[in-house]
Amino acid sequence: MPLSAQPAGSAEPDVLAASLDNARHLSSLLRAVHFQDHATCFATANGLRVTVEDAKCIQANAFIQAEIFQEYAVQEESVTFRINLSVLLDCLTIFGTSSVPGTSTALRMCYRGYGYPLMLLLEEGGVVTVCKINTQEPDELLDFDFCSTKVVNKIILQSEGLREAFAELDMTSEVLQITMSPDKPYFRLSTFGNAGSAHLDYPRDSDLMEAFHCSQTQTNRYKISLLKPSTKALALSCKVSIRTDAQGFLSLQYMIRNEDGQICFVEYYCCPDEDITEAEL
Amino acid sequence: MRFRAKIVDLACLNHFSRVINTIAKLAKTCTLRLTVSKLYFILSDKVANGGVSMWCELCQGNFFDEFQMEGVAAEHNEIYLELVPENLSRALKTAQAAKAVKIKLTNKHCPCLRVAVELPSLSSSSRIVTHDIPVGIIPRRLWNDFREPSVPDFDVSIYLPVLKTMKSVVERMKNLSNSIVIEANLSGEMNLKIETDLVSVTTHFKDLGNPPWASEDECQSSAQDRDLESMAEARIDIKKLQQLLAGQQVNPTKALCNIVSNRIVHFILLHEDVSLQYFIPALA
Numbered sequence: 001m002p003l004s005a006q007p008a009g010s011a012e013p014d015v016l017a018a019s020l021d022n023a024r025h026l027s028s029l030l031r032a033v034h035f036q037d038h039a040t041c042f043a044t045a046n047g048l049r050v051t052v053e054d055a056k057c058i059q060a061n062a063f064i065q066a067e068i069f070q071e072y073a074v075q076e077e078s079v080t081f082r083i084n085l086s087v088l089l090d091c092l093t094i095f096g097t098s099s100v101p102g103t104s105t106a107l108r109m110c111y112r113g114y115g116y117p118l119m120l121l122l123e124e125g126g127v128v129t130v131c132k133i134n135t136q137e138p139d140e141l142l143d144f145d146f147c148s149t150k151v152v153n154k155i156i157l158q159s160e161g162l163r164e165a166f167a168e169l170d171m172t173s174e175v176l177q178i179t180m181s182p183d184k185p186y187f188r189l190s191t192f193g194n195a196g197s198a199h200l201d202y203p204r205d206s207d208l209m210e211a212f213h214c215s216q217t218q219t220n221r222y223k224i225s226l227l228k229p230s231t232k233a234l235a236l237s238c239k240v241s242i243r244t245d246a247q248g249f250l251s252l253q254y255m256i257r258n259e260d261g262q263i264c265f266v267e268y269y270c271c272p273d274e275d276i277t278e279a280e281l
Numbered sequence: 282m283r284f285r286a287k288i289v290d291l292a293c294l295n296h297f298s299r300v301i302n303t304i305a306k307l308a309k310t311c312t313l314r315l316t317v318s319k320l321y322f323i324l325s326d327k328v329a330n331g332g333v334s335m336w337c338e339l340c341q342g343n344f345f346d347e348f349q350m351e352g353v354a355a356e357h358n359e360i361y362l363e364l365v366p367e368n369l370s371r372a373l374k375t376a377q378a379a380k381a382v383k384i385k386l387t388n389k390h391c392p393c394l395r396v397a398v399e400l401p402s403l404s405s406s407s408r409i410v411t412h413d414i415p416v417g418i419i420p421r422r423l424w425n426d427f428r429e430p431s432v433p434d435f436d437v438s439i440y441l442p443v444l445k446t447m448k449s450v451v452e453r454m455k456n457l458s459n460s461i462v463i464e465a466n467l468s469g470e471m472n473l474k475i476e477t478d479l480v481s482v483t484t485h486f487k488d489l490g491n492p493p494w495a496s497e498d499e500c501q502s503s504a505q506d507r508d509l510e511s512m513a514e515a516r517i518d519i520k521k522l523q524q525l526l527a528g529q530q531v532n533p534t535k536a537l538c539n540i541v542s543n544r545i546v547h548f549i550l551l552h553e554d555v556s557l558q559y560f561i562p563a564l565a
Binding site: 084086087090091093094095096124125126127128129130131132133134 | 442443445446449450453454456457478479480481482483484485486487488
């Protein structure tokens with residue numbers, strides 16, 4: 001249903017205006033990157049990108065391309081603002097989070113530009129909720145400079161294979177060690193916790209392995225507390241691509257299929273843990 | 282002073298348990314008033330409760346197969362007990378598949394409500410689980426503190442929206458703000474609003490309907506000449522509203538609220554055999 005947010009006679013058009021028949025297409029993706037209260041929203045003609053960072057070491061991005069929306073218009077080349085993601089999620093899910101088949105919350109989102117709040121209109125079953133969320137100056141974001149030409153190792157796995165592993169990670173370990181190699185053990189996840197060390201190996205010919213392109217043996221460690229939130233994205237996704245570059249920077253890209261079968265992406269970038277400088281096997 | 286009662290019917294037992302569960306969610310301690318025909322769970326508006334008061338009324342005949350009550354004296358044939366409803370709720374949890382539940386007022390070492398749950402067993406003799414719930418006997422001279430609150434001289438009376446929707450909205454709003462504004466008019470419109478430095482959220486409900494109050498006495502006079510579109514509003518503690526809504530496990534037959542602008546919101550939730558009134562005062 002078309003929800004008109006523009007008061008009659010207002011001269012300034014919204015710099016960003018978008019409509020979604022099912023707000024869950026947006027809220028579920030945002031939950032997959034919700035590990036800090038604040039996020040930076042970046043809108044271009046291609047769609048919306050929401051970025052969350054922590055400790056200057058980890059960055060998560062949720063991409064909702066323009067085609068997902070029923071209506072999407074951006075009046076400037078790019079629109080950027082910082083917003084409280086917890087508040088945004090509470091507003092998007094104001095009518096509840098359970099997905100009862102047949103009912104969905106319709107969403108209209110409008111932003112007038114710098115200094116204005118983000119306005120949301122949500123409707124379900126004839127009940128309308130209007131939200132105005134204050135926006136702030138966007139932060140300087142990290143640039144991991146991760147491009148496909150610099151990738152040393154890459155594998156693509158079906159998410160179901162990793163879900164249990166990530167859900168049961170030994171959180172008493174400070175790090176998650178990832179080994180990728182053209183030789184055994186091919187792909188190994190290791191933790192070193194209070195009860196001992198645990199290693200989980202995935203053979204390259206496993207059914208879950210969709211692609212395996214490892215040219216060099218690399219072992220890198222990442223702070224487990226920083227990577228743990230990626231479990232949410234993993235739970236939603238059907239496939240995940242795991243890539244590392246020469247410096248050991250990690251890129252996790254999750255392919256997520258929404259209720260209507262459309263594909264969206266969430267990616268996590270993580271710096272290797274600086275305390276460890278030598279590769280170990 | 283004597284009190285004994287027995288429930289044998291499982292449906293009545295489950296219904297009674299649900300009522301007790303609701304009361305337990307609303308009050309840590311409350312007063313149980315027993316008369317020949319009814320039970321009342323009462324919370325009076327003390328500062329300790331944040332000024333909230335509650336009046337819940339049940340007809341004993343709808344729940345109990347046997348009910349014998351002898352009050353403190355012939356002219357005052359009632360018993361007033363102070364109890365922790367959570368204790369009663371927990372005792373009744375063991376009765377989900379019971380053959381019978383007997384409740385009795387005892388005074389072995391101190392006054393207690395003895396709840397004896399008879400459970401089915403494979404052998405010929407039943408298993409009985411007994412819970413002794415400590416209660417306080419409230420003396421006759423204090424009974425005036427627990428009189429039924431009168432319906433306030435409200436500005437607007439309106440039916441509540443579907444509780445499930447109202448519950449979801451209030452739960453989310455609780456994450457964002459400590460207080461909530463309820464406003465409603467005589468055209469069946471109600472808005473729930475929160476506003477903080479970070480965010481403002483308003484949910485609009487329409488076509489709710491306004492209950493027709495029989496205007497025999499003058500108590501609704503302030504409502505009668507009122508402009509239909511004009512909103513009566515009150516800002517209340519959002520946790521109290523959320524507790525009230527969370528405690529409703531079954532949809533009531535009738536649910537409405539009366540708003541006295543900037544003073545109090547009076548909620549009335551009616552089920553077939555239980556009526557619950559809940560008063561939430563407006564914040565200063």
